[in-house]
Amino acid sequence: MILKASKRSGGRQLGAHLLKTEENEHVEIHEVSGFISDTVMGAMNEAYALARGTKCQQYLFSMSLSPPAHESVRVEVFEKALADIEERLNLTGQPRVIVFHEKEGRRHCHAVWSRIDAETMTAKELPFFKNRLNEIAKQLYLENGWSMPKGFANPKLRDARNFTLDEWQQAKRAGLDPRELKSAVQECWKQSDGASAFASALEERGLFLARGDRRGFVAVTIDGDVFALARMIDAKSKDVASRLGDPATLRSVDETKQFIGEQIAPRLTRYIAEAKRIAHHNMQPLVAKREALKVQHQAERQAFDKSITARWNEEQRIRSSRLRKGIAGAWDFLTGKYFKTRKQNEMESKFARERDSHERHALIHAQHKDRQALQELIKENRRKEAERILGLYRDAAKFRRMREGEAERDRNGRTRDARSLSPKPRDRGLDLG
Known part of the structure; x- marks a missing residue:
């Protein structure tokens, strides 16, 4: 536990x-x-x-x-x-x-x-x-x-994806699963040997490497949420810096957000919003079933509690009736029958409470099985939708790298053209003095 x-x-x-x-x-x-x-x-x-x-x-x-x-x-x-x-x-x-x-x-x-x-x-x-x-x-x-x-x-x-309360709340505000987010960052970290490879791997998952104000290296989501990199990968800041180099070479958080806004968000926002809308729509039947199961389980527990309360009251009435009153009760007290009856009532009360507890636990256990079966369907649905959105993030990273490659080729082409159009020095022949 x-x-x-x-x-x-x-x-x-x-x-x-x-x-x-x-x-x-x-x-x-x-x-x-x-x-x-x-x-x-x-x-x-x-x-x-x-x-x-x-x-x-x-x-x-x-x-x-x-x-x-x-x-x-x-x-x-x-x-x-x-x-x-x-x-x-x-x-x-x-x-x-x-x-x-x-x-x-x-x-x-x-x-x-x-x-x-x-x-x-x-x-x-x-x-x-x-x-x-x-x-x-x-x-x-x-x-x-x-x-x-x-x-x-x-x-x-221990599970390296364990997270603190602050990380959970921040990731929850960002609309991300903190375990999946932390696991993705750690996966990128393991497969990367430098800042460039690490940044590219992060971008395939919708994250951007940036220079933080106080934390050195940070990861920025496409929604502009900032996460401390050292805390995400459970490493010391100096170890992160030794692999990634000087954070001053990276964009700041504000510059990264501006870059996302100018280059990525306009193209993908509507696609991601559409994917989230589809995910929400696909989840609605399962959510409705979950709410119906919740109401059903609550009604079953209320009916069960009402029935065992009525049974308990009836059994208590029977046990109380065994203790005679008046002269007969005084005679039972003198002969010791009263104490035997009271001990019997106490034992029966104890066993009755244990019985009621076992029966209620059996009901809750059966309800948990039904709910867990539904939860497996919900998890599978979430996994499929997460893969769809992750695919959009990967497409965005590939498209950005493609554009950067085209821009680099254009710059190189203009440089070659400029050199070809520049006037060449005339060949004056040998200088005979």
Whole structure:
């Protein structure tokens, strides 16, 4: 299970993210404990108000728990993981919020703790929490028999296309898949031995090598978005400079944007826009099916929750009826029958809750399978459309290089013509003095 955490402020923004239904198909508030309020936004406001009595700025500890993509993980596994995390990080008893998100047939968990100890009015210290969470994550993989990522076994084998939150948000604003973007840049870097070859390879993928203001080398998309090259290829700036040379020989970002606007955009903008329109049109049936599946799954869960609630209430009524009242109840108490009946009721209640939990998990697991099958179709459709747009980018790069070659030949031809038309010195013969 991948554990990502950070100390942060901004409770209202975090609460809004936890409740966001635009990007998540299902949002389930699992627990709000330790707060007076029983709502997520109310809890975030309480945490902020409590922190105002201290000097702590990052008064929240936010964490996401992401299990392997194709594993069906029960709620109890998440709860046990959270209990281990609280014990290792000294957060036991702190107010917390637990929310489950489901998207693309996968479920992950968000947990948020208030770091402020209400008794001492100080913030809980979290030394080396990333190292400790890494140890807990490895333990979860071993305990549950999941296939451990290579990056856990050996950090040198981690996925080189992993990206930071800033990179994800920037790529998302640019309308690009950050993994595909980073993978494309790294592929160009591996197959290129110099600045010219690297720039040509980038242009075939709709990117342009440029000189950044502060970062040395940057990649500019056809839409004018700028990405730091060293961060995209996970290399040091000096290593990049040793292969690509002096960035001063390249166009600046503004000059590159101007070049794109003058040479590339007018010819390809309408083609790319048309390709995106076609992609959007082709995706609509799958999007409609996804929304219909979302509504269907929500209705199934509501009906299931209603049925198990009714069953639970009926079973509780039967269990309560076993405890007699009045003189008979007093006699049962004296003879010990009351305690036996109560213990039986407690055991039956425990088993009933486990049964309900298993049945609900089975329903969610079946829904995840349906959603994952649909997601495979969506991924395949996206791949085909991405190949179409990538082909347009490659055509643009080839066309630009062709024009540059023609311009170079024209310049060479004019030079030769000018030389042929220039007056030649007359041959005066030998100078006899």
